[in-house]
Amino acid sequence: MANFEELSKSVISGNLAKVKKVTQALIDEGVSPLDIINLGLIAGMGVVGARFKNGEMYVPEVLVAARSMRAGIELVQPLIASEDMPSAGKVLLGTVKGDLHDIGKNLVGMMLESRGYTVINAGIDVSSEKFVQFIKEHKPDILAMSALLTTTMLGMKDTIELMKEEGLKDQVKVIIGGAPISNDFADEVGADGFAPDAASAVDLCNRLLA
Amino acid sequence: MTTRTNFKAYSSTMMKVFSQDQCQELVLAAEEAMWRTGTDFYDKESLEILKKAGCWVDGKRVRIPAHITEQALKTCQKHVVLCNSRTGARELFVEGNNAYFGSGPCTPFTRNPFTNERHRATRQSVGWATKVLDALPNIDYAMSLGIVQDVPLLISDRHEFEQQILNTDKPIITVCVDAWGQADVIKMAELVAGGEEELRKNPFICLYAEPISPGIHCLEAAQKLVMGAKKGLPTIYTPCIMAGGTAPATMAGVMVQGLCESLSGLVLSQCAREGAPFIMGGVYTVLDMKTTIFSYGAPELHLLLAGLADVAHYLNIPMFGTAGCTDSCVIDEQAGIEAALSIAMTNMSGANLNHDTGYSEYGTTSNLDLVVIADEILGMARRLTKGIHVDQETLALEVIEKVGPGGNFADEDHTLEHIEENYAPRLVNRAARNIWEKAGSKTLTQVANEKVRDIINHHEPIPLPKDVAAKIREIVENAVGHVPGEDE
Numbered sequence: 001m002a003n004f005e006e007l008s009k010s011v012i013s014g015n016l017a018k019v020k021k022v023t024q025a026l027i028d029e030g031v032s033p034l035d036i037i038n039l040g041l042i043a044g045m046g047v048v049g050a051r052f053k054n055g056e057m058y059v060p061e062v063l064v065a066a067r068s069m070r071a072g073i074e075l076v077q078p079l080i081a082s083e084d085m086p087s088a089g090k091v092l093l094g095t096v097k098g099d100l101h102d103i104g105k106n107l108v109g110m111m112l113e114s115r116g117y118t119v120i121n122a123g124i125d126v127s128s129e130k131f132v133q134f135i136k137e138h139k140p141d142i143l144a145m146s147a148l149l150t151t152t153m154l155g156m157k158d159t160i161e162l163m164k165e166e167g168l169k170d171q172v173k174v175i176i177g178g179a180p181i182s183n184d185f186a187d188e189v190g191a192d193g194f195a196p197d198a199a200s201a202v203d204l205c206n207r208l209l210a
Numbered sequence: 211m212t213t214r215t216n217f218k219a220y221s222s223t224m225m226k227v228f229s230q231d232q233c234q235e236l237v238l239a240a241e242e243a244m245w246r247t248g249t250d251f252y253d254k255e256s257l258e259i260l261k262k263a264g265c266w267v268d269g270k271r272v273r274i275p276a277h278i279t280e281q282a283l284k285t286c287q288k289h290v291v292l293c294n295s296r297t298g299a300r301e302l303f304v305e306g307n308n309a310y311f312g313s314g315p316c317t318p319f320t321r322n323p324f325t326n327e328r329h330r331a332t333r334q335s336v337g338w339a340t341k342v343l344d345a346l347p348n349i350d351y352a353m354s355l356g357i358v359q360d361v362p363l364l365i366s367d368r369h370e371f372e373q374q375i376l377n378t379d380k381p382i383i384t385v386c387v388d389a390w391g392q393a394d395v396i397k398m399a400e401l402v403a404g405g406e407e408e409l410r411k412n413p414f415i416c417l418y419a420e421p422i423s424p425g426i427h428c429l430e431a432a433q434k435l436v437m438g439a440k441k442g443l444p445t446i447y448t449p450c451i452m453a454g455g456t457a458p459a460t461m462a463g464v465m466v467q468g469l470c471e472s473l474s475g476l477v478l479s480q481c482a483r484e485g486a487p488f489i490m491g492g493v494y495t496v497l498d499m500k501t502t503i504f505s506y507g508a509p510e511l512h513l514l515l516a517g518l519a520d521v522a523h524y525l526n527i528p529m530f531g532t533a534g535c536t537d538s539c540v541i542d543e544q545a546g547i548e549a550a551l552s553i554a555m556t557n558m559s560g561a562n563l564n565h566d567t568g569y570s571e572y573g574t575t576s577n578l579d580l581v582v583i584a585d586e587i588l589g590m591a592r593r594l595t596k597g598i599h600v601d602q603e604t605l606a607l608e609v610i611e612k613v614g615p616g617g618n619f620a621d622e623d624h625t626l627e628h629i630e631e632n633y634a635p636r637l638v639n640r641a642a643r644n645i646w647e648k649a650g651s652k653t654l655t656q657v658a659n660e661k662v663r664d665i666i667n668h669h670e671p672i673p674l675p676k677d678v679a680a681k682i683r684e685i686v687e688n689a690v691g692h693v694p695g696e697d698e
Contacts (some may be wrong), residue, residue: 010579059500060454098694100252100428103455107502125695150318150357151364151387158426176545179574182330198502 004040009071010042011050014064023072029094033079037086041072042116044210049115052199059107059198061067075182089209092172094122094131096147096155104144104178104198111198112205130160135168142205145177145191156181157189164190173208177201212602214391222307223597225558227517233524236462238621240469246358248273249425249474253432256478257426264482266430276479282473282480285489290444290528292351292381295402295414302350302381304444304489304528307560310350311341311533311553311588311678315385315418315567319575320356323662328575331356336377338666340377345669348588351381351416355568356508364691367391371398372686376679379672383416383446383565389433390415390692396441398682402674410442416489416563416661417445421471423456429695432478439486446530446563447475448491452504455497464514468494469521477529489563491530492518498537503572507548512580516559523560525602531556534567534584541579545570549580550587557591575672583657586637604628637661642657 009024010018021209026036048065052055058063077085084175092107095101102124109119120138135143143163145152156176164168173192176185186194192208195201223455228236249256250270252314257267266273291300302310323338329442331354339355356370367386374382376397384399386392395415403409417438419431427435431447438445449471451457457467472490479488498505505511515531522529535557536545549567556564566573568581598604609624619625639646646652652660675680 055500059497059502060459060499100422100426102422103452103497104502107455129240129332150359150366177549182319 004043007036008038008044008047011041011065011072012047013067014061014068014078016068019068019203020075023075027075027079033076034084034086036076037073037080041069041076042086044128045069045114049202051189062114063110066110069114073165074167078208080193086116088116089141089205090118090120091137091142091144091197091205092122092131093121093144094126094134094146095124096145096152096159097125097127098155099147099149099152101146101148101178103147105144107198108144108146108177108195108201113201115202115206116203117202128155128162132158132162132166135163135172136166140172142173142175144177144205145174146176146199147181151181153178153180156191162191169210175201175204175208215428215555216280220597221599223595225514225516225555225561226278226520228520228524229525233521236465236469236521237525239466240473241279243275243466244274244279244474244477246273246594247470249421249427249471250426251432251478251573252429253436256427258483259436260478262296263477264372265477265481272474274474276543278617279473280480281398282477285480285484286476286527287485288526288528290412290487290489292444293412293414293567294379295399296379296410296674297577298403298412298414299519302410302563304562304673306562306563307523309560309564310562311557311564311567312349312351312380312383313339313353313355313581313583314535314573314576315353315355315357315383316531317356317574317576318359320569321577321579322568323578323659323666324526328358331361331435333358333373336370336373337377337531338579339576339578340374341669341671342581342662342665344378344380345665346582348522348587348592349380349567349581349583351383351563352378352615353383353565354385355578355581356595362691363685364693365391365689368394368398368686368689371395372682375399375682376400376674377671381414381416381512383418383563384416385633386434388430388634388692388694389437392434393504394685394689396437396443397648399683401678401681401685406441415443417443418448419445419475420490420491421447421475423449423451423471426473426476427471428476430480431475435479436482439482439488441485442486444487444489444528445479446489446491447479448470448493448530450493450504452495453510455502456505456661457494461517464494465517465521468492468514468518480620489528489530489647490518490522490525493532493566494518503537505537505571506532506535506569507544507552509551509567510585512552512555516555519556519559519561522562528562531559531561531564532566533564533567534587536579536580537572539569539571539575541570541577541583546583546654549584550590551651553584553587554591554594556587557595557685578656578662579655582637582661583654586635589633589636596631599631656685
């Protein structure tokens with residue numbers, strides 16, 4: 001019986017070197033690559049997520065754990081056909097046009113990745129046209145838009161309108177966030193949800209894709 | 211008779227975070243970061259100005275040689291005065307160790323003092339907030355306490371300023387959405403002052419811009435800073451940084467990151483117009499690692515800004531600090547603790563112009579009850595920094611002798627003569643329990659809320675002349691919004 005517990009524990013403590021070592025050992029033993037991911041790496045991150053929610057772990061610890069998990073996945077990935085790679089979903093992420101604020105969106109991205117999502121980061125100052133282009137290219141399950149300014153948050157509505165015009169709105173859920181955003185605003189612009197912080201953004205994605 | 215020689219006395223309570231040597235160490239580290247790492251400017255004109263001044267420009271990245279920074283520190287105006295908008299009286303000397311306090315700008319939300327509903331800020335809410343700021347004796351200037359959102363959002367700043375100038379004669383710090391907004395607001399201020407020269411002579415407005423940390427001077431911020439410098443109007447430049455997120459986790463690292471951004475802004479202002487009055491701002495705090503909020507109540511906020519005050523004093527440049535705010539979503543015990551600690555500590559540090567009084571919910575929602583409570587805290591904090599005056603009269607040996615053991619000082623002339631030294635509270639309760647119960651057993655927040663309502667219902671700010679108000683209205687009505695990021 002492969003030792004998944006040791007791998008999970010290494011992920012929880014964010015011990016990147018050990019995660020690599022144990023993952024490699026499991027691969028060498030001939031353990032199923034999908035089991036390594038699901039029962040070892042992702043299982044470890046599951047514990048991290050629960051502990052973060054309980055206030056027992058802090059953001060940097062979560063991110064370090066996620067980094068060690070990714071290092072493990074990189075070792076296993078070549079052994080799995082890409083369509084078999086487990087993913088909680090694909091999220092396209094960006095800050096709207098005219099807005100260069102970066103950190104909140106990036107925290108959301110890192111928290112999503114730590115919970116098994118594939119994240120495509122479109123960056124900052126992303127126009128509606130660019131969002132739509134990214135959607136066509138990457139076919140995400142969810143589009144997550146960020147804005148810090150009341151002057152730029154209108155870009156969210158523009159993007160959603162353009163998505164409707166292009167017939168993309170039914171295929172992709174839209175979530176929004178940032179200091180001036182509220183549930184009411186999300187309803188007003190036709191988004192599928194609003195999350196007040198990074199952790200609840202993950203919960204929101206889970207709910208929308210359930 | 212006693213004689214005192216070679217004697218040192220404090221005229222105020224003293225507090226220091228950094229020594230002179232440490233201040234120098236921080237500033238030199240910032241100069242190193244400005245040169246080694248540099249910062250990014252997104253405005254073409256700013257890039258040209260900086261390049262012409264001798265900075266190393268590579269695309270958006272600007273590396274500033276230390277001698278240019280040091281020159282800018284020499285040339286910026288140290289003596290900055292903000293005036294009364296109706297009379298031109300010179301009121302706030304934003305310099306040295308003077309500490310002034312006022313509200314904050316730009317909260318998307320506010321709490322209605324009559325219904326307790328949390329909603330988006332409006333023309334009415336900003337008008338009410340300004341009225342409250344106008345009426346409170348310890349509040350020295352006004353910021354809007356809300357982004358007006360019941361108007362087209364791209365011109366909300368013009369509406370905001372109109373509400374402010376109609377409702378207070380105190381100095382106004384104005385935060386505009388972009389250079390066009392700032393140009394309109396300056397135009398309105400010039401109308402009130404009686405012309406461009408009059409406004410420059412006795413400025414009652416102070417401009418405001420902020421970089422996006424770490425190290426990005428966005429188009430709007432750089433353009434507003436250059437415009438302020440060219441107009442010769444005091445301009446605040448405020449990095450809002452969080453340890454562990456947009457700055458290093460170490461407090462010294464936060465200082466370096468913040469100073470690097472502020473001083474890069476200073477260099478731009480001085481290269482745009484030598485001698486321009488520049489106010490070094492700061493909201494330095496932590497990224498809360500449980501919730502990922504930008505904390506307005508963390509002890510590190512007060513510590514970092516008291517440290518920044520030491521650096522500002524060392525550099526002899528005016529500083530814009532932060533106090534009287536809370537992460538709490540309502541005005542409760544947490545709000546009181548956080549507001550009191552920040553006001554007391556900031557006041558002791560001698561930071562010059564301190565904002566964000568009235569911020570709740572980590573800076574997203576303004577609350578007028580908190581402004582009124584902060585006004586009372588300010589009274590207490592200022593009593594703390596008045597210190598204890600020691601001389602023959604205050605040592606009071608004569609009256610101690612006169613009253614003698616078992617006597618009573620209450621009816622002595624000496625007592626009457628010195629009673630005003632001590633703070634007389636206006637809001638907090640010191641009454642006996644029965645009396646407090648008879649008055650309705652109210653909490654501090656309830657009393658504060660009653661005062662807010664009373665001010666809104668009854669306070670009458672000194673009005674603007676009707677013709678000036680009409681011209682301002684005209685500018686507001688003709689304002690044209692520009693899409694963010696638009697350059698021309």
